[in-house]
Amino acid sequence: MKIKVVGAGLSGLWVSYTLLKRGHEVEVYEKDHPGYGASSKAAGILSLELPKEMIDVAIRSSQLYAELGKEIIRWSGSIWIPKDSELKCAINIGKYLSTKGIDVKIIPNGFNSIRICNKAILFKQPIVDAGGAINELVRRIEKMGGSIVEEGVKKQEISNSKEAFVLANGPWISELIELEGLINYRCQAHSIEGKQVNEIIENDETNYYYVPESPRRAILGNGDKTIIKGIDEGFVADYSDAYNVLEKVSKNYDEAKNMYPVNSWAAPCITTFDGYPIVGRLREKLYVITGLNGAGLTLSPGLAEILVDVIEGKYEAPKNLDPWRPMEKKEPFWEVFDNICH
Numbered sequence: 001m002k003i004k005v006v007g008a009g010l011s012g013l014w015v016s017y018t019l020l021k022r023g024h025e026v027e028v029y030e031k032d033h034p035g036y037g038a039s040s041k042a043a044g045i046l047s048l049e050l051p052k053e054m055i056d057v058a059i060r061s062s063q064l065y066a067e068l069g070k071e072i073i074r075w076s077g078s079i080w081i082p083k084d085s086e087l088k089c090a091i092n093i094g095k096y097l098s099t100k101g102i103d104v105k106i107i108p109n110g111f112n113s114i115r116i117c118n119k120a121i122l123f124k125q126p127i128v129d130a131g132g133a134i135n136e137l138v139r140r141i142e143k144m145g146g147s148i149v150e151e152g153v154k155k156q157e158i159s160n161s162k163e164a165f166v167l168a169n170g171p172w173i174s175e176l177i178e179l180e181g182l183i184n185y186r187c188q189a190h191s192i193e194g195k196q197v198n199e200i201i202e203n204d205e206t207n208y209y210y211v212p213e214s215p216r217r218a219i220l221g222n223g224d225k226t227i228i229k230g231i232d233e234g235f236v237a238d239y240s241d242a243y244n245v246l247e248k249v250s251k252n253y254d255e256a257k258n259m260y261p262v263n264s265w266a267a268p269c270i271t272t273f274d275g276y277p278i279v280g281r282l283r284e285k286l287y288v289i290t291g292l293n294g295a296g297l298t299l300s301p302g303l304a305e306i307l308v309d310v311i312e313g314k315y316e317a318p319k320n321l322d323p324w325r326p327m328e329k330k331e332p333f334w335e336v337f338d339n340i341c342h
């Protein structure tokens, strides 16, 4: 089958690569350049702190990144500090991860070596080089005969076409089709420098994550959600946010007092009211993968396989991903990471 994929972010690239591996013909359309949207900005956490059914997708994704090359993925120690009210659920997730071969340790009372007094869960978590993955996917797609056309696709082209399309254009999806319950917001992160930190630290109470990048650098993510009005507004990163997040981090982590921001960036992200992505068939010959919110690096390889199975008619996408599922409107909206314990 010949398929046109709209968008060369991680989701469009993974769908294209998966289609090519299964013998389909693929043309990828990209209005700017591969990775222009959120994908080239991703901090690199392939998060395993997810609802159970999404953990399986994330673990499959880690295998698929590993197939791209051993330099694309590495495993790091991760410290998850859940809210007290969510500890029981977090422990269950930890136990589930153990059954999947992930090394998990539960620290019930205090954790002095990093001066954090909350209860914590330690486990191995993958870190992915998002830029490296984009480059390698583009290289493989072209080598396998797929083409990347640097041209935007317009709404009329989709509605008038008899060809098969996959919409993988992230937050720009609403320019092509109206789907209920989608929300654009700003994901942001900052590079910081200072003393070496070896672990990924995520704190649900203060909404930050801290990812080691090199001996002196780390990425500091701010989980606070800012809803954006125009999509390009999402690219503006407020540098002062980095100081605010560093201040929060230093309450739990003394080393952060010696760190300083060196770079800040942001990109528009898109999510749904119920926090789950949208993956599946919209109508005949029209398929979609979007709403991956702050977890698109984590989920796009595994979800791409699910979508390609749907395209090949092997099965319908799971109900929680169905593009036409009724979206119960909640304020504030959920992210897939927030939904773990609900």
Ligand SMILES: Cc1cc2nc3c(=O)[nH]c(=O)nc-3n(C[C@H](O)[C@H](O)[C@H](O)COP(=O)(O)OP(=O)(O)OC[C@H]3O[C@@H](n4cnc5c(N)ncnc54)[C@H](O)[C@@H]3O)c2cc1C
Pocket: 006, 007, 008, 009, 010, 011, 012, 029, 030, 031, 032, 033, 034, 035, 036, 037, 038, 039, 040, 041, 042, 043, 044, 045, 046, 047, 151, 152, 153, 154, 168, 169, 170, 171, 172, 173, 175, 187, 188, 189, 221, 265, 266, 267, 268, 269, 289, 290, 291, 292, 293, 294, 295, 296, 297, 298, 299
């Ligand atoms: C700062 C930051 C940190 C993040 N950290 C993480 C992390 O650590 N872990 C994680 O799992 N996720 C993370 N994410 C989220 C992740 O980056 C996104 O979920 C993921 O990149 C979404 O990929 P996508 O392909 O769906 O969308 P995008 O990457 O936004 O790609 C959409 C593409 O479609 C193109 N396009 C739009 N309209 C058209 C059109 N009409 N025709 C042709 N092309 C079009 C755009 O130019 C763009 O290239 C982070 C995001 C940000 C911004």
